[in-house]
Amino acid sequence: MDSLSAPVVCPSGSVSVSFAEPRVDSPQARPKPHEPARNANVQVERDVDVLVIGAGPTGSTAAKYAARGGAEVLLIEKRSEIGTPVRCGEGVAKRWLDEIGLTPSAEFICHEVDGARVIAPDGTALVVDETRAGNECGYVLERDLFDRYLAKEAAKAGAEILIKTSAVGLLRDDGRIIGARCEHMAETVDVRAKVVIGADGFESQVGRWAGLETHLRTRDIDACLQYTMVGVAGNPRYNDVYLGSCAPGGYAWVFWKQPDVANVGIGVNLSKIRDRADAKRYLDALIGRTPSLAKGEVIEEVAGAVSVSMPLEKTIAPGLILAGDAARLIDPLTGGGILNGCLSGKYAGEVAADAVSAGKATEEALSPYERRWRARLEEELARHYLFKERLIRLDDETVNRAIHAIVEAKVERITAANVLDAIRQYEPGLLTVFEGFL
Numbered sequence: 001m002d003s004l005s006a007p008v009v010c011p012s013g014s015v016s017v018s019f020a021e022p023r024v025d026s027p028q029a030r031p032k033p034h035e036p037a038r039n040a041n042v043q044v045e046r047d048v049d050v051l052v053i054g055a056g057p058t059g060s061t062a063a064k065y066a067a068r069g070g071a072e073v074l075l076i077e078k079r080s081e082i083g084t085p086v087r088c089g090e091g092v093a094k095r096w097l098d099e100i101g102l103t104p105s106a107e108f109i110c111h112e113v114d115g116a117r118v119i120a121p122d123g124t125a126l127v128v129d130e131t132r133a134g135n136e137c138g139y140v141l142e143r144d145l146f147d148r149y150l151a152k153e154a155a156k157a158g159a160e161i162l163i164k165t166s167a168v169g170l171l172r173d174d175g176r177i178i179g180a181r182c183e184h185m186a187e188t189v190d191v192r193a194k195v196v197i198g199a200d201g202f203e204s205q206v207g208r209w210a211g212l213e214t215h216l217r218t219r220d221i222d223a224c225l226q227y228t229m230v231g232v233a234g235n236p237r238y239n240d241v242y243l244g245s246c247a248p249g250g251y252a253w254v255f256w257k258q259p260d261v262a263n264v265g266i267g268v269n270l271s272k273i274r275d276r277a278d279a280k281r282y283l284d285a286l287i288g289r290t291p292s293l294a295k296g297e298v299i300e301e302v303a304g305a306v307s308v309s310m311p312l313e314k315t316i317a318p319g320l321i322l323a324g325d326a327a328r329l330i331d332p333l334t335g336g337g338i339l340n341g342c343l344s345g346k347y348a349g350e351v352a353a354d355a356v357s358a359g360k361a362t363e364e365a366l367s368p369y370e371r372r373w374r375a376r377l378e379e380e381l382a383r384h385y386l387f388k389e390r391l392i393r394l395d396d397e398t399v400n401r402a403i404h405a406i407v408e409a410k411v412e413r414i415t416a417a418n419v420l421d422a423i424r425q426y427e428p429g430l431l432t433v434f435e436g437f438l
């Protein structure tokens with residue numbers, strides 16, 4: 001059985017034509033490359049209220065909340081196993097669990113830290129612990145278990161899950177999105193849905209298929225590489241974040257999983273490197289000159305990318321909602337996207353269920369989704385975007401001086417105002433650099 005939930009309702013070879021065939025936008029028009037041809041060999045047709053594309057944290061959360069809202073939900077995932085391979089540092093802030101209605105559980109939390117050390121290029125460490133940063137400090141997840149936990153929650157809420165199933169195009173009728181053509185094993189399945197939720201991650205195609213502007217500039221992408229290392233040394237109560245030219249335009253991290261096991265990774269801004277392979281050069285160099293890391297062995301390597309952009313201008317279209325990484329909701333300063341994915345997934349699921357109940361999935365009916373994520377996230381994402389734009393231009397000397405100022409001032413709470421006060425007091429020459437975006 002390919003499903004985590006109840007039966008996979010995808011009877012091999014059966015053909016059900018219980019509804020009108022979807023049209024391309026104009027009867028004369030040829031389908032665009034991403035639009036399914038009408039005469040494709042569709043072997044199975046399905047009809048659901050909500051189709052969620054992608055079973056990452058965003059999609060599973062969306063499916064859970066849509067199902068809780070009473071909708072008949074199908075969650076599809078192209079991979080053969082939800083949660084693997086893991087492409088993630090697995091670090092999250094504690095505050096987020098509550099907000100998405102999850103109780104901390106050993107089922108998916110691997111390690112808890114007291115805070116982080118922000119390490120300047122000259123090695124000076126600024127300790128950011130719970131007393132200084134509140135519950136921003138965090139957990140390190142077992143991301144594969146976490147993703148599966150969320151999928152289980154979706155299934156418990158009533159969503160059907162179909163793995164090894166890829167969306168390959170959107171179905172339209174009269175300009176509205178009315179479902180997706182999917183491939184499941186060797187079968188083509190047209191899934192008609194009142195609302196489609198695109199939760200297909202950083203490499204999302206759903207938004208582009210829908211005609212939304214999803215293009216990313218080079219400077220708005222960080223290339224990431226991460227090793228899981230065993231036999232490393234350090235203080236596992238604090239995750240480490242390395243700033244400066246060791247990770248051009250981004251940062252490197254050591255996120256602890258056990259006292260001698262850590263995710264050691266790097267994100268470098270694409271505008272600062274020649275090609276993505278440079279990420280490996282920078283990560284290897286950092287490990288090579290850090291004896292506590294160099295003594296370890298790599299047991300896993302993952303590469304990926306994150307958007308460090310502003311969110312999409314538009315995240316809805318008639319019949320469609322985009323959420324999580326697909327909507328570019330990753331935090332452009334930290335590259336963290338799990339919380340924002342889950343939050344936007346929750347909003348997407350709730351709004352989709354409401355639209356189904358109201359019998360309307362127009363853009364207006366789906367607009368509460370945009371209003372909700374913008375109210376909760378937009379201001380912070382915009383502030384962090386500006387911050388990242390400045391940070392990628394700072395040289396090592398400036399980063400050193402800023403970190404020294406904050407350390408010397410013994411700032412009690414890390415807030416923008418307190419950091420500016422510290423800089424004003426100890427490095428007034430840097431005020432113009434930091435004012436206006438802190």
Ligand SMILES: Cc1cc2nc3c(=O)[nH]c(=O)nc-3n(C[C@H](O)[C@H](O)[C@H](O)COP(=O)(O)OP(=O)(O)OC[C@H]3O[C@@H](n4cnc5c(N)ncnc54)[C@H](O)[C@@H]3O)c2cc1C
Nearest residue numbers: 054056057058078089090091167201304324325336337338
């Ligand atoms: C190296 C690295 C380290 C990171 N570290 C952190 C971190 O420490 N903390 C943090 O918060 N964030 C981190 N992130 C970001 C985080 O992983 C993402 O923000 C998060 O996974 C977003 O969840 P999502 O559900 O939106 O997308 P994803 O997790 O990418 O899920 C999308 C899913 O959709 C599926 N899919 C795609 N296309 C289709 C299709 N056509 N049909 C069916 N299924 C499809 C994919 O297989 C995938 O399972 C990191 C990212 C990288 C690359």
